[in-house]
Every structure is written in C-alpha cells, then in structure tokens.
Amino acid sequence: MSLPILNRKLVLESAERSPDGAGGYDTSWQPLGTLWAEIKSGNGSARGENALQISRVPLKITVRAAQVGSDARPSAGQRFREGSRVYAILAVTEQDSRARYLVCHAAEEVAQ
Template sequence: MIPRLNRALVLEHRVEAPDGAGGYSASWEILGSLWAEITPGRGRAKAGVTTAVSAVPYQITVRAAPVGARSRPVAGQRFRDGERFYRIDAVAERDASRRYLVCSAEEVTA
C-alpha cells in the first residue's frame, strides 16, 4: 500500500555548543522539510521528573534517502510540525522496495 504523504514536517538535528561555564547549550538545526504520513499508536502515561506525562508513539513514513544524506532521518533527530515535536527513536526501510522509511517516534507533552 502506498503511504499518503500529506503532512510537511521539518527535520531537525540537535547541536550542542559549550556555554562557557563547563556545560553546554543545545539548539536545533533545520535540515529540511519532508512530506510524511503520521500514524499514531496507543498513548500511555509514564512518570516524569516531577509529574506524570503522556507519551504517544507514532509511526512516521517518509520518502527514502541514501544513507548519510542530510535528508535521511536518524535516531536522535526530531520532526517538527508547528508547535509539535516528534523525537525519532529508530528508522527502518518500510519494505524490500526501499522507497520509504518508517520512523518510530514519540511525542511527549507534560
């Protein structure tokens, strides 16, 4: 079945820089925009640092890109959809044709 790539998501990569006090500051660099199909899984509650948070897993399908290309998502990056963020946990080819990638991701909100 051909996925419906009907959502434009921004792919971002975490960049860390020294903060001058022995630590670091983190920011997100935009790598590009990808059309995607987002399929939600079942949500669950889990313990946060000070309160419970809800966690919802998602399967995000995008067109494939060569290994090493800036446009190919990898674990540790994130997708942004306006004010929503999806942390990418794993990436795999969708099937033997290798035309699409499936990203296991999670949106976490307090």
C-alpha cells in the first residue's frame, strides 16, 4: 500500500439546526477545522430532478486519522468544503489495520 498524497486543503463542516419559527428548522454549516486530503474520483452519473440535470460523482477522500470523538475526525452527515465546492460525507472507514488514515466515501453534486 502506498501512502496517500495529502495535497488538497479541505474545511470539515458540521450541520447545525435551529428552529425557523414556522415549525421547521434552518440548517447552517459550522467549520470544525482544516484537514489535508487526497481526493480520488469514481465514475459519475447524471439524473434529472425538478427540471435540473444533477451530476453526481462518487469520491474517496483520504485524511489522516483522528481519535474517535475528536472534532478532527470526519463522520457521515458532515461535509468537506474546498472553496465553492462541497463534498457530502456518506461513510467513513479506516484505510488499513493500523488506522493511520481514514477514507471518507463522499459525493459532490452539481446542478447544471
């Protein structure tokens, strides 16, 4: 196994919900910190949704491991931001038995 090349600076964000006063809620994203990552893309797909064409690309985002419970450890439901690009984290696994790196299975969705 070769070591990942962590050459992309990503901001890890977590969703925060607050009441909207009408029985629902608003979601805002709060930054938790910056992580260096390697991003590898998979095969993309496209589908129509509400008169928009949505492109979806699965990604494997590798970051250094952090202890369980740490704000620096990504988890499903969070997201990475790289400028205007947003990557939703779907699942997180350890890359190897020594748990030196985490692989975040993510997706970037872009409306066209």
